[in-house]
Amino acid sequence: MTNNNTISLAHGNGGRLMQELIQNVFAPAFGVKTLDTTKDAVALDLRGHAVISTDGFTVDPIFFPGGDIGKLAVCGTLNDLLVSGAIPAYLTVNFFIEEGYPISSLTSIATSMGQTARDNQVRIVAGDTKVLPRGNAAGIYIATTGIGVMQRADLSLQRIRTGDSVFISGTVGDHGTAVMLARQEFGLHGDLESDCSCVKPLVEKLLSIETLKFMRDPTRGGLAGVCHEIVNSTGLGVRLKENAIPVQDQVRTMCEILGYDPYQLACEGRVLFVCGPETDLAQLKQISEDICEIGVIEDRSSQVLLETSLGGQRIVPELEGEPLPRIC
Amino acid sequence: MTNNNTISLAHGNGGRLMQELIQNVFAPAFGVKTLDTTKDAVALDLRGHAVISTDGFTVDPIFFPGGDIGKLAVCGTLNDLLVSGAIPAYLTVNFFIEEGYPISSLTSIATSMGQTARDNQVRIVAGDTKVLPRGNAAGIYIATTGIGVMQRADLSLQRIRTGDSVFISGTVGDHGTAVMLARQEFGLHGDLESDCSCVKPLVEKLLSIETLKFMRDPTRGGLAGVCHEIVNSTGLGVRLKENAIPVQDQVRTMCEILGYDPYQLACEGRVLFVCGPETDLAQLKQISEDICEIGVIEDRSSQVLLETSLGGQRIVPELEGEPLPRIC
Numbered sequence: 016m017t018n019n020n021t022i023s024l025a026h027g028n029g030g031r032l033m034q035e036l037i038q039n040v041f042a043p044a045f046g047v048k049t050l051d052t053t054k055d056a057v058a059l060d061l062r063g064h065a066v067i068s069t070d071g072f073t074v075d076p077i078f079f080p081g082g083d084i085g086k087l088a089v090c091g092t093l094n095d096l097l098v099s100g101a102i103p104a105y106l107t108v109n110f111f112i113e114e115g116y117p118i119s120s121l122t123s124i125a126t127s128m129g130q131t132a133r134d135n136q137v138r139i140v141a142g143d144t145k146v147l148p149r150g151n152a153a154g155i156y157i158a159t160t161g162i163g164v165m166q167r168a169d170l171s172l173q174r175i176r177t178g179d180s181v182f183i184s185g186t187v188g189d190h191g192t193a194v195m196l197a198r199q200e201f202g203l204h205g206d207l208e209s210d211c212s213c214v215k216p217l218v219e220k221l222l223s224i225e226t227l228k229f230m231r232d233p234t235r236g237g238l239a240g241v242c243h244e245i246v247n248s249t250g251l252g253v254r255l256k257e258n259a260i261p262v263q264d265q266v267r268t269m270c271e272i273l274g275y276d277p278y279q280l281a282c283e284g285r286v287l288f289v290c291g292p293e294t295d296l297a298q299l300k301q302i303s304e305d306i307c308e309i310g311v312i313e314d315r316s317s318q319v320l321l322e323t324s325l326g327g328q329r330i331v332p333e334l335e336g337e338p339l340p341r342i343c
Numbered sequence: 344m345t346n347n348n349t350i351s352l353a354h355g356n357g358g359r360l361m362q363e364l365i366q367n368v369f370a371p372a373f374g375v376k377t378l379d380t381t382k383d384a385v386a387l388d389l390r391g392h393a394v395i396s397t398d399g400f401t402v403d404p405i406f407f408p409g410g411d412i413g414k415l416a417v418c419g420t421l422n423d424l425l426v427s428g429a430i431p432a433y434l435t436v437n438f439f440i441e442e443g444y445p446i447s448s449l450t451s452i453a454t455s456m457g458q459t460a461r462d463n464q465v466r467i468v469a470g471d472t473k474v475l476p477r478g479n480a481a482g483i484y485i486a487t488t489g490i491g492v493m494q495r496a497d498l499s500l501q502r503i504r505t506g507d508s509v510f511i512s513g514t515v516g517d518h519g520t521a522v523m524l525a526r527q528e529f530g531l532h533g534d535l536e537s538d539c540s541c542v543k544p545l546v547e548k549l550l551s552i553e554t555l556k557f558m559r560d561p562t563r564g565g566l567a568g569v570c571h572e573i574v575n576s577t578g579l580g581v582r583l584k585e586n587a588i589p590v591q592d593q594v595r596t597m598c599e600i601l602g603y604d605p606y607q608l609a610c611e612g613r614v615l616f617v618c619g620p621e622t623d624l625a626q627l628k629q630i631s632e633d634i635c636e637i638g639v640i641e642d643r644s645s646q647v648l649l650e651t652s653l654g655g656q657r658i659v660p661e662l663e664g665e666p667l668p669r670i671c
Contacts, residue, residue, distance in 0.1 A: 099384035
């Protein structure tokens with residue numbers, strides 16, 4: 016049933032094997048010599064107003080071009096704090112692992128998590144592992160909770176007004192497409208990488224833009240989902256320009272073949288943001304060449320409209336039912 | 344595959360069904376009119392030094408006499424904060440739910456969580472739900488993260504000295520026994536209830552005891568596990584008195600039949616604590632009649648010894664391998 020290379024139920028029972036897992040896998044992965052397992056709770060050192068965010072993660076396949084579930088679980092929660100205007104400081108991690116899961120894979124996942132946390136000056140301060148009997152899980156599920164310190168409490172959907180500009184920080188649909196290609200379903204293959212990454216370097220610079228009103232990471236539901244959130248919250252409309260929205264060729268091709276809308280596909284390392292009309296575009300381009308102005312906020316249309324490259328316009332629908340490909 | 348009474352994959356996809364689940368199940372269960380789902384992160388109002396704790400939960404059966412996985416998931420994390428000397432303030436919740444799980448059961452679980460949080464003046468501020476395809480989970484798994492404010496930062500294993508007294512706040516082994524009886528394995532039945540509860544009312548009073556040095560909730564590994572933790576951390580010994588340790592008749596009987604050690608069975612609503620020798624026993628009894636002085640700290644024996652009711656003594660072993668019954 017078990018051997019030294021796979022997770023056994025005893026790895027979750029608080030005894031010697033769990034200690035070995037913590038000290039031999041998690042401690043080096045998280046970049047510390049040993050993890051103190053004698054404490055039930057950990058003190059935080061927070062200077063400022065604390066902000067919290069939490070998320071659960073399941074992805075198939077667990078490893079995909081550009082990332083894995085561990086990187087996704089750290090970036091996802093850190094990005095939620097960042098787009099809320101907070102700088103992340105601490106992270107807690109919960110693993111639910113199926114009995115028999117390879118310890119080498121777990122080590123890769125934990126190493127991704129530790130690296131991503133360190134790269135973004137975040138400390139993983141607490142965690143727990145539960146092992147599920149074989150057949151009661153599909154590999155590994157992760158839940159992360161992040162604590163940050165608020166830098167810009169003024170960001171909010173409610174501040175969006177007619178005439179504001181809508182920006183995206185890079186190409187859309189890369190994560191959803193990369194995960195689907197990694198499954199090698201429909202006979203499709205490709206070398207596209209997920210955009211899975213922490214948006215801290217970008218957001219730190221955006222926070223200095225005085226005209227910034229709102230940020231969101233377009234994950235589940237994609238670019239279209241965030242635009243509909245703006246419409247639903249404000250009663251205003253969003254007019255997007257197809258020519259201005261960056262979409263990689265592989266994403267566009269896959270969407271054409273399978274009938275997907277690239278604007279509904281998940282991104283995991285992009286920021287959609289809204290700024291007032293007096294924003295200095297040159298200043299934004301200095302922050303990142305990849306930033307594109309993709310649309311404007313309109314008065315009371317209560318719709319997300321797309322000016323197509325052919326000169327027409329169409330309604331951009333909200334994702335209904337399952338995202339295709341299902342990536343969470 | 345799915346109907347209106349069970350969880351479908353679409354309940355986890357961020358669309359309409361997930362909104363309905365949040366507003367129709369989680370909002371009333373958590374005792375609020377609506378849950379704001381437009382924010383990726385939530386501001387906390389912390390006055391004092393923040394402390395964090397996190398834990399994952401899986402239990403079979405999901406409902407047991409005296410509780411369910413929801414109550415367990417809230418109490419477990421709140422208790423970890425409390426025995427660390429912190430008063431819990433906020434909680435985040437992650438659900439991993441198998442497709443097809445009854446919404447009525449989820450509602451019961453969420454209601455337990457909301458009730459337990461409210462009873463202990465804790466706000467559930469953030470959460471996430473992931474739905475796992477049928478066969479990729481066994482019902483429901485929950486991860487909780489709690490944030491509290493430190494009241495007694497001086498509590499620590501390192502303050503324990505020879506001559507200190509060891510106390511337990513009530514009968515031991517009730518949770519482990521109740522869960523096992525609920526499985527109706529081995530032809531055993533019983534009406535024993537788990538002690539699953541939040542220890543806040545007790546801990547708030549214990550925090551005023553000046554001679555208090557250390558608290559721990561004896562969950563996985565039981566009373567024996569905490570005593571061995573004391574021995575391993577201090578190099579001192581623990582001498583327990585069998586006659587003084589409260590064990591319910593049903594727990595004792597089941598242990599005798601199946602060969603379990605009641606001191607290794609999990610409690611989920613008890614506190615083991617250590618106080619200096621000058622402690623006023625009458626004051627402790629005023630806090631709770633159920634508090635029992637069960638042993639003393641000895642010099643350098645580096646063992647957990649039990650004075651038996653027959654006048655002999657034996658070594659109390661640490662749990663090796665799987666806890667029996669496996670309750671997590």
